[in-house]
Amino acid sequence: MTPTDLVALKDIIQRHGAQSTELLQILRQVQARFCCVTREAMRVIGDALAIPLAQVQAVTEFYSFLTTEPVGRFDIRLSDSITDHMLGSRELAEYFCQRLAIRPGQTRADGAVSFNFTSCTGMCDQGPAALVNGLALTRLDQARIDQIAALVDAGTPLEQWPDDLFRVDDHIYRRSLLLEGAIEAGSAIRQVFDRGREAIFQELDQSGLRGRGGAGFKTAAKWRFCFEGQEGAVPGDPTVNRFVVCNADEGEPGTFKDRVLLNRYAHEVFEGMTVCAALVGAQQGFMYLRGEYLYLYEPLQRVLEERRQEGLLGQGILGRAGFNFDIRIHLGAGAYICGEESALIESLEGKRGNPRNRPPYPVTHGYLGQPTVVNNVETFAAAARIGLYGGAWFVAEGTGKSTGTKILSISGDCTWPGIYEYPFGTKISQILQDCGAEETLGVQIGGPSGTFIAAEEFDRKLAFEDLATGGSFIAFNRSRDILEVTRNFTQFFAHESCGFCTPCRVGTSLLRNMLDKICEGHGTPHDLVELTHMAKLVRTTSHCGLGQTAANPILSTLERYPELYQERLKDISFEPGFDLDGALEISRRLTGRDDAHAHLEQVG
Amino acid sequence: MKSNTMTIDGVEVPFTPGQTIIEAATAADIYIPHLCHNPEFKPHGSCKLCTVQVNGRNCSACTMPAAEGQQVLNNTKELNETRRSITQMLFVEGNHFCPSCEKTGNCQLQAVGYYVGMLDTHFPHFFPNRNVDASHPDVMLDLDRCILCELCVRASRDVDGKTVFGIAGRGMQSHLVVNADSGKLVDTDMSASDKAAQVCPVGAILLKRTAYEHPIGQRTYDRENIAEVSLEHDHALSGGEHG
Numbered sequence: 001m002t003p004t005d006l007v008a009l010k011d012i013i014q015r016h017g018a019q020s021t022e023l024l025q026i027l028r029q030v031q032a033r034f035c036c037v038t039r040e041a042m043r044v045i046g047d048a049l050a051i052p053l054a055q056v057q058a059v060t061e062f063y064s065f066l067t068t069e070p071v072g073r074f075d076i077r078l079s080d081s082i083t084d085h086m087l088g089s090r091e092l093a094e095y096f097c098q099r100l101a102i103r104p105g106q107t108r109a110d111g112a113v114s115f116n117f118t119s120c121t122g123m124c125d126q127g128p129a130a131l132v133n134g135l136a137l138t139r140l141d142q143a144r145i146d147q148i149a150a151l152v153d154a155g156t157p158l159e160q161w162p163d164d165l166f167r168v169d170d171h172i173y174r175r176s177l178l179l180e181g182a183i184e185a186g187s188a189i190r191q192v193f194d195r196g197r198e199a200i201f202q203e204l205d206q207s208g209l210r211g212r213g214g215a216g217f218k219t220a221a222k223w224r225f226c227f228e229g230q231e232g233a234v235p236g237d238p239t240v241n242r243f244v245v246c247n248a249d250e251g252e253p254g255t256f257k258d259r260v261l262l263n264r265y266a267h268e269v270f271e272g273m274t275v276c277a278a279l280v281g282a283q284q285g286f287m288y289l290r291g292e293y294l295y296l297y298e299p300l301q302r303v304l305e306e307r308r309q310e311g312l313l314g315q316g317i318l319g320r321a322g323f324n325f326d327i328r329i330h331l332g333a334g335a336y337i338c339g340e341e342s343a344l345i346e347s348l349e350g351k352r353g354n355p356r357n358r359p360p361y362p363v364t365h366g367y368l369g370q371p372t373v374v375n376n377v378e379t380f381a382a383a384a385r386i387g388l389y390g391g392a393w394f395v396a397e398g399t400g401k402s403t404g405t406k407i408l409s410i411s412g413d414c415t416w417p418g419i420y421e422y423p424f425g426t427k428i429s430q431i432l433q434d435c436g437a438e439e440t441l442g443v444q445i446g447g448p449s450g451t452f453i454a455a456e457e458f459d460r461k462l463a464f465e466d467l468a469t470g471g472s473f474i475a476f477n478r479s480r481d482i483l484e485v486t487r488n489f490t491q492f493f494a495h496e497s498c499g500f501c502t503p504c505r506v507g508t509s510l511l512r513n514m515l516d517k518i519c520e521g522h523g524t525p526h527d528l529v530e531l532t533h534m535a536k537l538v539r540t541t542s543h544c545g546l547g548q549t550a551a552n553p554i555l556s557t558l559e560r561y562p563e564l565y566q567e568r569l570k571d572i573s574f575e576p577g578f579d580l581d582g583a584l585e586i587s588r589r590l591t592g593r594d595d596a597h598a599h600l601e602q603v604g
Numbered sequence: 605m606k607s608n609t610m611t612i613d614g615v616e617v618p619f620t621p622g623q624t625i626i627e628a629a630t631a632a633d634i635y636i637p638h639l640c641h642n643p644e645f646k647p648h649g650s651c652k653l654c655t656v657q658v659n660g661r662n663c664s665a666c667t668m669p670a671a672e673g674q675q676v677l678n679n680t681k682e683l684n685e686t687r688r689s690i691t692q693m694l695f696v697e698g699n700h701f702c703p704s705c706e707k708t709g710n711c712q713l714q715a716v717g718y719y720v721g722m723l724d725t726h727f728p729h730f731f732p733n734r735n736v737d738a739s740h741p742d743v744m745l746d747l748d749r750c751i752l753c754e755l756c757v758r759a760s761r762d763v764d765g766k767t768v769f770g771i772a773g774r775g776m777q778s779h780l781v782v783n784a785d786s787g788k789l790v791d792t793d794m795s796a797s798d799k800a801a802q803v804c805p806v807g808a809i810l811l812k813r814t815a816y817e818h819p820i821g822q823r824t825y826d827r828e829n830i831a832e833v834s835l836e837h838d839h840a841l842s843g844g845e846h847g
Contacts (some may be wrong), residue, residue, distance in 0.1 A: 022813070039785060039809075041788075043785055050685070052767040052770065052783045053769060053783050053784070053785065054768075054770030054772075054781050054782060054783035055767070055770055056772055057770065057772045057781055058772040058781065059771070061772040061773045061774065061777075062772070062773070062774045063774075064774075126696065174734055186798070256607065266610070270704075284772040293646065335774070352771075352774075357647065357649045357664075357667040359650075435810070466642050476725055494775065495775065496775070496777070497774075497775040498774055498775065499752070499771075499773065499774050499775040499776065499777070499778035501649075501650050501652050501653050502652050502690050502693055502697075502751075503690060504654050504695060505697070505775060505776060505778065506693040506694070506696070506776070507699045508775070509775070510693070510728075511778045513728065534689075535691075536690055537690075540662050541652050541655050541685075541686060541690065542652075543649065543650070543652065543664075598847060
């Protein structure tokens with residue numbers, strides 16, 4: 001490391017106050033500055049933060065966007081979501097690589113550019129999408145790729161690339177309770193001051209608001225529990241440090257509604273967080289923003305700054321002495337698992353994103369072991385409006401068990417992919433009609449971890465008691481190969497498993513390999529039995545939601561389309577776990593023998 | 605039912621508040637298979653071998669607090685089959701060649717394999733490329749055999765106060781790393797007397813020159829099965845605290 005580099009590195013560390021909780025944030029900047037995190041950099045960071053080198057390495061190697069080998073000065077990662085595939089991303093990848101003269105996973109010899117694939121970047125309504133140095137590129141086609149390749153070859157700094165390459169549209173097509181109009185900044189916080197904590201708690205309770213991330217825990221109960229503490233504790237004990245965390249790690253493939261909320265309704269999200277802080281008695285908030293939304297980082301910082309200027313954040317909010325609260329944005333670095341709330345907290349603490357053992361739950365033992373509310377972006381946006389308009393306003397929409405509305409990110413085979421806000425209880429058929437989906441074979445509700453429903457189920461409803469979803473809604477028409485979809489999802493989970501527990505770590509890879517074998521035409525009826533067995537084991541014994549849902553794509557399609565799997569099987573009793581003909585090819589060529597006797601009998 | 609009792613496979617088992625299910629089971633002389641759990645360390649819950657069913661839901665016995673009225677299923681056909689599969693998954697994930705391994709007969713993974721009735725590895729092997737680190741004068745590191753239980757990580761950090769080990773990578777690329785610039789064990793402050801050198805349940809961390817002190821056939825699990833050994837070990841540690 002040159003002396004200049006060392007100065008730059010130390011400067012990055014100092015800007016983060018040499019805090020170990022800032023490790024991930026420091027590593028992100030080191031990666032951006034040096035194109036990788038070298039061993040030497042790890043040692044310097046470890047020394048400065050007083051943590052072992054092994055821990056710095058452990059964290060570095062956990063996150064996809066951090067590398068120990070240099071990536072290109074332009075690091076391009078093509079989104080590998082099924083929705084990108086459906087828009088032709090895999091064919092474009094070949095073209096992209098050809099234009100850049102590299103192969104996927106490679107860094108070009110001149111160090112200018114590297115190319116790789118990455119999990120869904122949340123641009124499913126305007127794909128195929130990619131990231132360059134973490135910034136979103138949208139609507140890729142050959143012309144745009146030509147343009148990008150030319151900019152790369154000319155070494156044009158990113159700031160000088162045409163804005164249009166990075167243009168992200170909101171695509172809001174249906175508005176209801178949360179997306180109609182806007183609320184005045186500070187108006188919901190004022191309600192808390194005017195009406196008192198208990199009144200607002202009651203409004204929230206009456207609203208029946210449940211977490212919008214997918215799990216659906218009652219928001220009022222969570223917040224109240226955070227405020228009151230465990231049995232025997234003094235409610236709102238001022239000596240306890242509480243935290244409010246907004247989960248903006250929108251990683252479920254096919255979900256992009258938080259992207260739009262953060263782009264256009266950021267004030268309301270922060271307002272909801274501040275209302276939460278006022279209710280539970282928190283002084284510090286965090287927004288955990290997924291690394292793929294780096295382009296939103298500066299705009300969100302500006303919104304926070306505006307709110308500080310207006311007295312809506314900081315010391316003595318709205319002139320109320322003693323109510324101090326501020327929000328910091330913490331960026332992720334390419335790890336789906338960090339959407340799991342306890343893994344998110346670990347990551348906030350600067351660690352690997354391994355989900356914790358529960359109990360205890362974050363609401364009593366969260367960030368730094370303190371009571372912590374973790375909620376989804378949409379939940380906070382809803383809470384702000386409920387604080388202002390009241391619980392009755394919210395329950396006017398929805399069903400008894402699922403009150404209010406749900407914002408959907410609709411993509412796949414439809415005419416108008418984008419954002420749709422529906423009252424809970426809406427039928428899937430209605431939604432398909434609205435977004436212009438035709439000849440629909442099935443819909444993936446709630447992303448890969450959710451459920452695949454077939455055409456005969458389109459009368460089912462959007463609701464916690466029927467089809468729960470964090471917001472992902474992907475339509476597939478009759479031209480699509482369901483097994484290829486399942487395969488994409490299964491590969492996704494194998495890639496994103498954190499590796500903590502055996503069933504998920506090993507099981508998701510076994511599932512991927514078993515499904516590959518069947519899809520490539522080497523499966524036998526026995527392999528289908530094995531696939532089902534492993535899918536159930538991964539579902540029932542994994543440590544957290546990732547593993548528990550990783551087999552959903554396989555199990556839900558096996559249940560609905562067993563014939564599709566059957567059709568791929570070989571009608572023989574035994575099939576080796578590898579491609580026999582492929583393995584024998586070399587010896588056949590070397591011996592010059594390719595007659596019938598050089599082939600094993602492979603029938604019944 | 606008396607207070608502070610639960611049932612395990614229908615048998616009433618007392619517990620003291622704060623105990624985990626596995627601790628209460630051990631005190632009652634009931635063995636629940638496990639690998640990453642060791643009562644000397646904070647519960648971890650990663651290997652999932654101790655998966656039991658509590659009121660109909662699967663959970664890890666080593667991390668789940670015992671609670672009044674829990675109906676725990678442990679020794680059932682279904683759970684034992686699950687444990688066999690998990691053990692087989694650990695086998696195919698690494699490179700475990702028992703007949704040529706110095707740890708054979710003293711290895712918990714092998715002993716659990718016998719206990720759960722494992723006759724083959726069942727799943728296709730991954731055959732990963734992993735390294736041997738023989739750099740240290742007294743301690744040998746053979747990562748082929750590592751099952752990522754993190755016992756050495758915990759022992760070094762929590763008992764030895766050294767943090768010699770860590771887990772890096774993600775998913776199937778997760779791997780044990782040591783705390784040295786060179787990445788070699790010799791350049792860490794590891795010593796043979798460290799707790800971390802004693803806790804490996806498999807043959808990933810071995811003390812050099814001790815491999816054949818006991819001939820094969822006269823080793824721990826050659827004489828007793830892992831249920832007996834484990835209960836003795838864990839009882840000794842809990843010091844009769846639970847009567």
